Every structure is written in structure tokens, then in C-alpha cells.
Amino acid sequence: MANKIITIGRQFGSGGRELGRRLAEALQIAYYDKEILTEISKRTQLTEEYVHNVVEHHPYPLLPITVGHSLYPDMAFQLQQSVYTEQSNIIKEMAAASDCVIVGRCADYILHDIHPFRIFVYADMESRIARCHARAPEGEHLSDKELKQMIQKVDKGRAKYYEFYTGEKWGDKSSYDLCINTSNVVIKELVPHLAAFLS
Amino acid sequence: MANKIITIGRQFGSGGRELGRRLAEALQIAYYDKEILTEISKRTQLTEEYVHNVVEHHPYPLLPITVGHSLYPDMAFQLQQSVYTEQSNIIKEMAAASDCVIVGRCADYILHDIHPFRIFVYADMESRIARCHARAPEGEHLSDKELKQMIQKVDKGRAKYYEFYTGEKWGDKSSYDLCINTSNVVIKELVPHLAAFLS
Numbered sequence A, B: 001m002a003n004k005i006i007t008i009g010r011q012f013g014s015g016g017r018e019l020g021r022r023l024a025e026a027l028q029i030a031y032y033d034k035e036i037l038t039e040i041s042k043r044t045q046l047t048e049e050y051v052h053n054v055v056e057h058h059p060y061p062l063l064p065i066t067v068g069h070s071l072y073p074d075m076a077f078q079l080q081q082s083v084y085t086e087q088s089n090i091i092k093e094m095a096a097a098s099d100c101v102i103v104g105r106c107a108d109y110i111l112h113d114i115h116p117f118r119i120f121v122y123a124d125m126e127s128r129i130a131r132c133h134a135r136a137p138e139g140e141h142l143s144d145k146e147l148k149q150m151i152q153k154v155d156k157g158r159a160k161y162y163e164f165y166t167g168e169k170w171g172d173k174s175s176y177d178l179c180i181n182t183s184n185v186v187i188k189e190l191v192p193h194l195a196a197f198l199s
Helices: A016-027 A034-044 A048-057 A065-071 A075-097 A125-135 A144-166 A187-198 B016-027 B034-044 B048-057 B065-071 B075-097 B125-135 B144-166 B187-198
Strands: A005-010 A030-032 A100-103 A117-122 A178-181 B005-010 B030-032 B100-103 B117-122 B178-181
Touching: A005 A016, A016 A030, A016 A100, A016 A117, A016 A187, A030 A075, A034 A048, A034 A075, A048 A075, A075 A100, A125 A144, A187 B187, B005 B016, B016 B030, B016 B100, B016 B117, B016 B187, B030 B075, B034 B048, B034 B075, B048 B075, B075 B100, B125 B144
Parallel strands: A005 A100, A005 A117, A030 A100, A117 A178, B005 B100, B005 B117, B030 B100, B117 B178
Antiparallel strands: A178 B178
């Protein structure tokens, strides 16, 4: 039987990562998030920080693969492509190895052929700002306005990245099996029911 | 304590009505769907068929309320407004009377102030066509193409109706607490978990 694979797309500050981690715990299956970056870094000899920047913030202009190589023999672009290729390989290997929850990184699209259960987690801006405050590292005191700008910037990057590699609109419900609004939800209370449905 | 109110928006053929009915059964609370039309019909002296047509198919052009009365003293339009007003009253009364599940009819928007749990049910076209075939009345043999056209027509009507009265995009996930893709789901198996979460 095929492995049970759950992918999680999420708006920044929506608690998607917490939901993924708790879900993996409840189902007692593997959980992959930053582990993927570490693995890419090992395989490509790029630093984790660089890989993170490419995946989350897209410092370089995005060009379609078909024109990239011939017209833009640009080092940064080539590296970006390598990162995506390695990432796809790693995600496929992880999904083939065991049941798992994979957060972000176009995993829903990369694993399309094996039909993962695709969750998208979102929330209204107010509760995303509140969540960011609650989980801020000690000493970090961003204002609501600064947090809102950061949230919008990160999500813009995620949307661009997703749309570039998949050709689909990031967060469009037709690409997911379940879209969960965490605005008024205690994630810890939701997860056992979600796990029961998925197990 | 406020009543537990669950509203269900749904694409035609997605099984949203089945989900609503089963959820109400599982939670042992009231279920309102066509009952609303019957009640509107009683109060307005319009036939149920007429009310259904106004609510589902929108036979008349939609005009903003603000210009409607002064510039278009049109009987059909006035009737349409009466139907919506009566519908809003009835839905508010139902929500005030007891816990309930309400399917369609902008209930999520009409009850906005009392924060219902808002579900949207959707599915891909293939599985919606399959669901329509499965529940077709005996003797009805529409082709896939005909069903697809009907599905698109009904949903276009629902979207127009919703957007006219709420100013929001029908089916946009930000207006809902949970969006459920029923393409690969047996609704009967999903409902107990959903009920457990909501009870």
C-alpha cells in the first residue's frame, strides 16, 4: 500500500507549521520542514542560509526554465534551479520512504502523482499578527504594522515561488483537499479530530 | 450561551447538502434547507417554485438596492427584494431558536454577527458529474456534457446571488472557517470526525 503523505501549505503566521507538527505527532509519522533545507544544503554544498533565501525570499528574478538556460546563463539562476531540483528529489525520496507530513515547498505539486492529502492553512490578518506576537523570540518587539508588512512580504514570496514552479495559484482551494481557517481555532484541539479522519 | 450555528455553502454536485444533513443528524440539531423556501412561500404568498427560481436561478437582472427602488420600479425586482428580506428574517429566527445547520442562502453572511461556523463544500468537475449521475431521479439520463453545463449554470447563479447580496466572492476561502474538497471523500466517513470537532 502507498504511504500516507500529508502536505501542508500555509500562510505565514497561520499556525500551519504547528498544525503539521502536531498532526505528525498524533499520527506518529515523520515530519519534514526545515530538515529539507538541511538536506538540500548537504547535497548542493550551498549554505542552509542561502537555500532558505532561495526558497522563502527569492532574491533573484524568476525566469521560466525554458528560456533560462539559453538566454540567461546566470549563476544565481542556475543555483536556484539546482535547489529546486534537489528539493524535488528529496521530497520524493521522503515520501517513498515512509508516511509523513511535509510542510511547504510545493510538496503538494511535486507529489501530485501519488495523491497526497493536501491541506492549506490560513487565517485573517489580525489573528496572524497575534500569533506572530505570541511566538516572537525574546527581545523581538515588532509593531503590528511591521508584522503585517513582514507577513505580506513572506506570503508574496511564497505565492511567487509556488506559482512559478507549479503554474497554479498559491492557496487556491481547488489545489487542496482541505482548507483550514485557524483564526478562531485552538490548533491543539483541532488536531486530534483531523488525525482521526486521516488515520 | 449562544446557539451552535453551522452554515454550509456548496458547489452544485459537491455533496454539500448530504454533508449538512448528516452533520445535523450526527450533532442532533435542526437542519434547514428547503424548509426555508417553504417558509418564505408561506409568508410572501409566492409559490415555492417562484421562490426557488429567484433564489437559485435569478431570472431577473440584479440591481443594487440603492438604485433599484427609485430607477427601476419593477415588479419582479421588488418581489426579489421581498424574498431576500423574508429569507434573512427567517434565517435569523431559526438561528435564534436553536442549534442548527443551514444550507446555502447566504446564511453565513446574514448571521455574520453571531459568528456561525462557516463551511464551504467543493469538488472537481469530474466527481461532481459522477455525484449527479449517482443521485439522478429514475428516468433522467443527462450526458456528462449536459450535466457539466447544468452544474456551471447553477453555480453561476449561486455566485451572482451571493455576490450581489454580500459583496463578497462566493466560495472565497477567507469567508469560511473550513473548505472541504469532497472529490475523493466518502462524506459518511468524514462527518463523524467533523461532528466531533464541532460538538
